[in-house]
Amino acid sequence: GAVVSQHPSRVICKSGTSVKIECRSLDFQATTMFWYRQFPKQSLMLMATSNEGSKATYEQGVEKDKFLINHASLTLSTLTVTSAHPEDSSFYICSARDLTGYSNQPQHFGDGTRLSIL
Amino acid sequence: AQSVTQPDIHITVSEGASLELRCNYSYGATPYLFWYVQSPGQGLQLLLKYFSGDTLVQGIKGFEAEFKRSQSSFNLRKPSVHWSDAAEYFCAVGLNDYKLSFGAGTTVTVRA
Numbered sequence: 281g282a283v284v285s286q287h288p289s290r291v292i293c294k295s296g297t298s299v300k301i302e303c304r305s306l307d308f309q310a311t312t313m314f315w316y317r318q319f320p321k322q323s324l325m326l327m328a329t330s331n332e333g334s335k336a337t338y339e340q341g342v343e344k345d346k347f348l349i350n351h352a353s354l355t356l357s358t359l360t361v362t363s364a365h366p367e368d369s370s371f372y373i374c375s376a377r378d379l380t381g382y383s384n385q386p387q388h389f390g391d392g393t394r395l396s397i398l
Numbered sequence: 399a400q401s402v403t404q405p406d407i408h409i410t411v412s413e414g415a416s417l418e419l420r421c422n423y424s425y426g427a428t429p430y431l432f433w434y435v436q437s438p439g440q441g442l443q444l445l446l447k448y449f450s451g452d453t454l455v456q457g458i459k460g461f462e463a464e465f466k467r468s469q470s471s472f473n474l475r476k477p478s479v480h481w482s483d484a485a486e487y488f489c490a491v492g493l494n495d496y497k498l499s500f501g502a503g504t505t506v507t508v509r510a
Contacts, residue, residue, distance in 0.1 A: 323500040323501060323502045324442075324488070324500045373441050
């Protein structure tokens with residue numbers, strides 16, 4: 281079945297560092313990917329919609345300059361948390377929209393990235 | 399305003415007992431409805447979905463859900479839970495099949 285790979289699974293870094301998270305669709309092309317943020321014991325909040333070859337669409341309240349999204353190919357979207365601070369610590373999950381018609385799932389989720397800023 | 403409500407934050411159930419997780423939504427029209435399961439530190443796995451048609455939907459792992467338009471509900475059920483069903487469960491809705499709003503989640507604990 282379709283798989284979405286998210287890397288790294290966990291990252292710990294110092295405040296002020298920029299962190300890049302990759303989201304890859306392994307066996308299908310994804311023109312649209314989504315980035316979510318999940319706080320402990322809370323639900324997923326959609327941060328942005330990533331469209332291949334165009335600018336991402338950010339949800340209200342999400343800082344575009346803080347969370348840079350690049351979707352340069354049909355199988356890869358990246359989220360860069362710039363100048364990360366402790367309040368950016370969270371679980372980040374990506375998903376890729378599947379339009380192949382071979383799966384009964386409209387989108388496939390990665391396993392998430394646990395970001396901890398010291 | 400559009401919203402998804404999962405009234406139960408935490409449910410504890412004995413192994414072999416039945417399970418029902420509640421989900422209510424408030425949308426302008428009948429939305430697309432989903433149930434996802436999340437194991438600790440992992441992404442989400444789709445259990446089942448409802449777009450239209452038969453209001454009783456069968457999913458993976460023995461789960462089913464029933465859409466009730468009059469109650470704006472989409473409750474998830476399983477007749478007999480297994481220890482491996484312990485996880486976080488999210489109800490999600492959307493006006494299409496990909497841009498979703500998630501409920502706050504229900505944590506299911508299974509006791510032996």
